[in-house]
Amino acid sequence: MKEQNINLTLKIWRQESAKAKGNFEEFKASVSPHSSILEMFDELNNNLEKEGKDPIVFESDCREGICGTCGLVINGHPHGEKKKTATCQMHMRSFKEGETIYIEPFRAKAFPVLRDLMVDREGLDIIQQAGGYTSFNTGSAPDANAILISKETASLALDAAECIGCGACVAACKNSSAMLFVSAKVSQFALLPQGQPERYERVQNMVIAHDESGFGSCTNTYACEAECPKGISISNIARMNRDYFVSNLKLQNV
Amino acid sequence: MINLDSKVPEGNLSEKWTNHKFNMKLVNPANKRKFDVIVVGTGLAGAGAAATLGELGYKVKAFTYHDSSRRAHSIAAQGGINAAKDYQNDGDSVYRLFYDTIKGGDFRSREANTHRLAEVSNNIIDQCVAQGVPFAREYGGTLANRSFGGAQVSRTFYARGETGQQLLLGAYSSLNRQIKLGSVEMYHRREMLDVVVVDGKAKGITVRNLITGEVESHSAQAVVIATGGYSNVFFLSTSAMMSNATAAWRAHKRGAAFANPCYTQIHPTCLPQHGEGQSKLVLMSESLRNDGRIWVPNIVGEKRDVNAIPEEDRDYYLERRYPSFGNLAPRDISSRSAKYACDEGKGVNGGRSVYLDFADAIKRIGEPAVREKYGNLFEMYENITAENPYKVPMQIYPAPHYTMGGLWVDYNLQSTIPGLFVGGEANFSDHGANRLGASALMQGLADGYFVLPYSIGNYFGSEKPEKVDVKGAEFKAAEDSVNASSNKLLSINGKQTVDDIHRKLGDLLIDKVGMSRDEKGLKEVITKISNLREEFWTDVKVVGKSEDINMNLERAGRVADFLELGELMAVDALDRDESCGAHFREEHQTDEGEAIRNDEEYAYVSAWEFEEPGKWKLHKENLEFESVKLATRSYK
Incomplete structure (x- = not known):
């Protein structure tokens, strides 16, 4: 499954805390079309860590669309434009070469931003x-x-x-x-x-x-x-x- | 000094649990509220135990590093949960479920624990239905079942391909009820980094608040660790990104023996690796093997389109070698067979994957019926690979998935540290050298709902452990040690990232301590892991500070532990000079490539006592089989 990487411009929301003012920071990425969007973040963070910079804080866990931990707003859509998929199930092949992608946290009064793309739910x-x-109580159930x-x-x-x-x-x-x-x-x-x-x-x-x-x-x-x-x-x-x-x-x- | 008294009760196998429940000390309802229990982890075992202990009247503090207790990785289990209900009238029984489980584990588990698991399996299904878990149903309204690997009866209960989610949400709902009632205090976003032992007994834990970075102490008269397995030691596995061994490992370093670390399961039906940027492997439920046929091209260098390869040029290797179990052969056999096929160069396009083909199933029962059974799995596959499995066979390859090894526990699920109990995948007890499909959910819930609440009560009733104040010297020492470790990690400022080193560890382990192992490779890898650990502590780069959200620091601590555990896996695999279940030593196989066990010398549990990093002392618990006859496992 070897195909050419796609090159993208990423505008990613950075915010220090709930009270701090946030802003978009720009990154360039070159990524395999088979990677998921969160794998792209992993690579990006690995590079930031190598340079001694703070990685972008985002949450994810199962990466199979079932635990509900991940959640990014991608180009204005929670979990991206593709229907019935969680952020972690979004693959880079759905983006075009040279595209600019805007990535933000879930925004709601009841979900204060903790850091960057991580919110409190x-x-x-x-x-x-x-x-x-x-x-x-456990033990009191009748036969199924x-x-x-x-x-x-x-x-x-x-x-x-x-x-x-x-x-x-x-x-x-x-x-x-x-x-x-x-x-x-x-x-x-x-x-x-x-x-x-x-x-x-x-x-x-x-x-x-x-x-x-x-x-x-x-x-x-x-x-x-x-x-x-x-x-x-x-x-x-x-x-x-x-x-x-x-x-x-x-x-x-x- | 470690004492491996298994505390298996007297009596016939089928009466042990009943007798034991009667003989256990009880705590008067009015006194229960005087006992505090800490539960770490809120997956099936942890949430089940916390909720049930709360219902009984104990004061419970539950901890998770997630933002919500519903996110534990139990949620991702797809296929189902076994129980010996025999609703299908196909000859199932408690004894058959017990026997299948112990045979599937290649006779390396403790008989009494495995039998108890089978005994309580039926209560679990009743419990879950009462919670409102929407299991699959027949038209008449009764519960539906399907078959799973390693069994010839249909005993698996399921909710589409989301059984783990539904069971976990059930346990989560019971836990929520107790939180609301005030009997459980829930601590989110806390990672356990140490267990506090006072006068030889577990009395509390040290956690790091993952938002503020603050190190906190919590005390209790008993501690339960239910923090899952360690497959992520391989870097690439089907475990969730955050799954780790740290809670169990820190307990090990405080005196809890670690048992059978080399028993790690490589699951046969996962998606093949897509490239170097991969962070995680994705599992396809093994239930797919009910109707999918596994094959590889017969010809090395096969270039034709898959659908153009005629029957005579396909090798349905599992059906050929194991005619009675066929595609439902146990996981270890299926995985190893796929590895060998790919080693021979017969993998798809010469690479590392084999076909899982539904063409015959679609011919036999029609596409709508296949869709009804596996629709969401097919959708998931198509979403990830951009290929339609109704038209083109799926491609699969084995991936690290489950760890049978874990902290050593006695029949009461108590570790070698009194007052420290271990449930679910984090303990070693029920699956021997290999776990059968749909048995992990069963074990997690058995431990959580039906075993730990009893055995912890017995500990309180008989030992009457005292409360200890968190201001004591032992708590302070544990906090200091956690802070020192964070500061050390942050000060190294080397050149490699945590992931760089973790990937290296994973490559070493999958190559030498994966689906097959041999003496030479194991000896080599022990040295290499030891060197890599040295490299980590001198050349890792961890950014940020500890008094803050710092996921880099979190991962660094987990990888530091994996580097010690990985070495112990190899040490254990080297000690176990036989093949059994998922542990396959190249030196011990038949001419046909089947595993050869050595019951004379190795019918024991290896329980390792920590001395210092890279140095352990082996203790052996001999496995005694009173009821089953040790047989050569045959699925032919």
Whole structure:
């Protein structure tokens, strides 16, 4: 698999801390078309370290699009322009010789920049802690086949459960809303029989935690769905809104 | 002084765990809150243990170096999780799962631990379903299963190609519930850099806050290490970028024996290396071997287009050599066979890859059915390689994937340091010399949900360990040692980067301590690694400062540990003068190239005691087999 390297100009966001003012720094790169964009960063950082300069801080881990650690805004798109892929799955062959690429962190009020391209996404964990579970203790479960779940339901629940918690939906949204993220978890449990006992309490608690963590409101622009690396559907938000409405009625004993 | 008492309970194999649970000391519910437990790592084993210990009423502090506990590398497991449910009515049982696992491990694991793993496997599936894990289902609503390498029954539960993600999110959800309830305190972005031992017992840890750079001490009456394996010692592996051996290694240097470091698994179905700029290898789930056929051209120098190569010029080498298991032969055999085919020059275009072909499966069950089973894996393959596997066979090659070796633990998963427990891939206990597919998720969750919570309770109940203040001398000494190490790394200011040296280490190891090993190569590589370590400590360049975000410094510390561990892997491989499982010594093979074990002399666990870098003392735990008969592993 030997092909000619492609030459690119990179404009990469550098920022010392949440409070510091950031700016784009320009780099030149010559990279194999088979490399991933993060492998290009690895090479770039290796060269910077060799020169005794601070490497560009960015986060990544599994490099298989499943852990949700990586997340760059590439030419204005969270995780790049290619649909249904995470940053780590983006390959340099999708760029043209001589192209200039702009790389920025996920930007949102709820995601303060820690350094360069690394942001703090703790708000997403706080939302999950508010209700993203079924309340039962280890050891108390009935036999797994005692709960029958249709293939279709299990499949729909998994469609929602595939969310990798990267926060691209927040970065894509003009309001910095994390509703796609919240609705994915709410939907997974709303669809499954195991989630029924706490269904309405859960949606209340998770939506409240969302709002309190500094995320904005959903105004149905669908930008989240368009940028989601796992293709989580906006229909989850509709399902969540329905449950939220019902839960409000239940709270008022209507 | 290291004492390798395995503490395997008395009684028949199938009754040991039940008896042991009854004989263990309990802690009164009101007293549980007086006991603090530290859990390092939040993958399946760590999150499972932290959540369950929290549910039981202990005070838990959980640590991860990630920004969220959901990101541990358990999340990337694709294929599935084994359990002995026998929902398929195909003759499975706890004993069969136990036997397959111990045979797959080439009779180098502890019988009692492996049997317990099989015993609790069924509870794991129940637990995960109750958590809302959306496993694959049949039309009637029951759970679906698929087959995996090394087994002739269908016992693997799965959620598309994302089983690890779904199981980890399940454990993460249980952990979140405990965080909300206040029984677990969660510490993100902390890297464990030392374990603190007071009067011979583990009493806490030293961590570095990866945002502020501050070195912190945390105390507890027991510490659990569940920080995964060390495949990244090879530089290129399927492990996540940050996966490392540091927590386990620092514990080793404080007195925890390291067992069977040479047992490292090279997974047969990974994407071939694309070039020099590569940072990581990508795994394709082994479940692909259910329907994909592995072959290479029969002719060295084959130039025809792959689809134009006729049947008679293809060598389906696994089907030919192992007719009853065929493409589902265990991982070590499949990997080594691919290596040999490529060594002979029969690899694709003479390079280092073999074909994994779905043409027959598509003919047999149709493209939609193949898509239903493997759709996301095919998409992933096409995304990375820009080739369509529905039309052109995939190309695969083995890659370092899992490490069976790890910290030595007894039946209670306690290391040789009392109060220090080890779960999941970080321990050595259940897989012997080779792990079967879909057994890592099973072991991680077994340890986390069903073993550690019991055995830690027993430790508290019987030993009644005291609390120790973090202001004590031992904590101060550990902090000083961590700071000294950071300062040393930052002051060398040499010419090579951390990655430069890590790549060199990886090249040495994959060549001499990879899929096959021999005495001469091992002796050579021990010297070379020792020299490379010297080179690292005199010529590495680490930039920035320690009181700050500094990923360069983080990696430097991990590579420093890999340079010591890598040498121990070679030392262990040299000591084990037999072939077994993933450890293949060229000197010990049949005329047909099959491994020859030496049960007379090597039916033991090697447990290495650290003396100084490059110097260890070997202790042996003899493996006693009461239930299974040691047989020559045959998959023919």
